[in-house]
Amino acid sequence: MNVPYFRPSISEAEINEVVDSLRSGWLTTGPKVARFERAFAEAIGAPYSVALNSCTAALHLGLEAIGLKRGEMVLAPTMTFAATAEVARYFDAVPVFVDCGHDLNISPAELERTIAAIRAGQRVAGLNPPYGSIRAIIPMHYGGYCCDMRAIMEIANRHQIAVIEDAAHAFPASFRSDSDSEWLSAGRFGKVGCFSFYANKCITTGEGGMAVTDDPALTERIRLMSLHGMSKDAWKRYTAQGSWFYELIAPGFKYNLTDLAAAIGLHQLARAEEFRLARERIARSYNERFQRLPQLETPAGDADTRVHSWHLYVLRLRLDTLTIDRARFIDELKARGVACSVHWLPLHLHLYYRQTYGLGEGLFPVAEREWQRLISLPIFPDMRNDELEYVCSTVEEVVAKYAR
Ligand SMILES: *Cc1c(COP(=O)(O)O)cnc(C)c1O
Numbered sequence: 470m471n472v473p474y475f476r477p478s479i480s481e482a483e484i485n486e487v488v489d490s491l492r493s494g495w496l497t498t499g500p501k502v503a504r505f506e507r508a509f510a511e512a513i514g515a516p517y518s519v520a521l522n523s524c525t526a527a528l529h530l531g532l533e534a535i536g537l538k539r540g541e542m543v544l545a546p547t548m549t550f551a552a553t554a555e556v557a558r559y560f561d562a563v564p565v566f567v568d569c570g571h572d573l574n575i576s577p578a579e580l581e582r583t584i585a586a587i588r589a590g591q592r593v594a595g596l597n598p599p600y601g602s603i604r605a606i607i608p609m610h611y612g613g614y615c616c617d618m619r620a621i622m623e624i625a626n627r628h629q630i631a632v633i634e635d636a637a638h639a640f641p642a643s644f645r646s647d648s649d650s651e652w653l654s655a656g657r658f659g660k661v662g663c664f665s666f667y668a669n670k671c672i673t674t675g676e677g678g679m680a681v682t683d684d685p686a687l688t689e690r691i692r693l694m695s696l697h698g699m700s701k702d703a704w705k706r707y708t709a710q711g712s713w714f715y716e717l718i719a720p721g722f723k724y725n726l727t728d729l730a731a732a733i734g735l736h737q738l739a740r741a742e743e744f745r746l747a748r749e750r751i752a753r754s755y756n757e758r759f760q761r762l763p764q765l766e767t768p769a770g771d772a773d774t775r776v777h778s779w780h781l782y783v784l785r786l787r788l789d790t791l792t793i794d795r796a797r798f799i800d801e802l803k804a805r806g807v808a809c810s811v812h813w814l815p816l817h818l819h820l821y822y823r824q825t826y827g828l829g830e831g832l833f834p835v836a837e838r839e840w841q842r843l844i845s846l847p848i849f850p851d852m853r854n855d856e857l858e859y860v861c862s863t864v865e866e867v868v869a870k871y872a873r
Contacts, residue, residue, distance in 0.1 A: 501731040505520055521678040543556075545566060549609045574611045606659075612782075615643065637667075673733065748848050793871045
């Protein structure tokens, strides 16, 4: 049997809606994007949302909207995807990496320590003073398990630093401080929440993203910069609702979502909780099977304070109990037809950041230790029971063969 790492769940409803868009003649940003924006905002309880062609675009425009300038500092986890930190480089701003905790999310204690060290003019994360001002923190909800947003917002507010959430994995996902507090959706804590609808994310539009915020001024700026800095979008320009006139207010970007993509998104959105429940069921099965094996560590989580999106199911190897390393473990699974992934080689170990900032081994011990034992297993809503069973028995077989 072959089990892919991911298979998107596309129903007839998505297909028919795309065909409807094609037949309507309205292909780019139009009425379906407007509907998708409203429906998404409603789903996470946000007053404003702007649909974009990626989460990377949302992160970029979020930083642009808060006025990030060259030389300023942006705090980001090292345990994340390229996009989280590269967006700071778009401004020639400085990404300052922060280690993760055992949950693989940015560590609030390390965040606090890093800010204090910068303010004290000490050497941090491979950087030397003089420092620019700290403008933003970009927490990323690893795998769809929310960061401790109570701790992060407390730090950000105390130091007056804007928070832009990388919620690429976190839909739907929620956090509350304790069982007496209200749930709040990921993406609703910071100034801007950024979501991804890339092909293998929780819901997909092929490529796509969303920026959500409470702030009408930020919304307006993000919308403006998503379409060349034009004062009106194409839909308004060419319909009875607007005129032909537009004005360039800033040199913007080309980040708008198409109606073709929104057509898919509308139906994916309607199925988002059903998808989440399906992934949760798979995660429970994996946990049950793998908790029995001392060679494996299953993801820990606090269900009292988190609704987990289960975008990723990340198994950790106890390397000292096995005769093979993680790379070999993945090869063994692959040879048996089970596709896996790794999230991620920490950013500070990548060539670009090594060369640009002199970063490298020894700076972030938790990320450096943990990443070497991470394996992301297949988890997607249409995973069949025989596929799930095959992944479980294959992992067990590889563990049994290479147990010390
Ligand atoms: C996928 C991903 C992104 C980027 O999303 P795109 O929509 O592909 O731009 C950003 N951050 C994280 C953590 C991601 O996994």
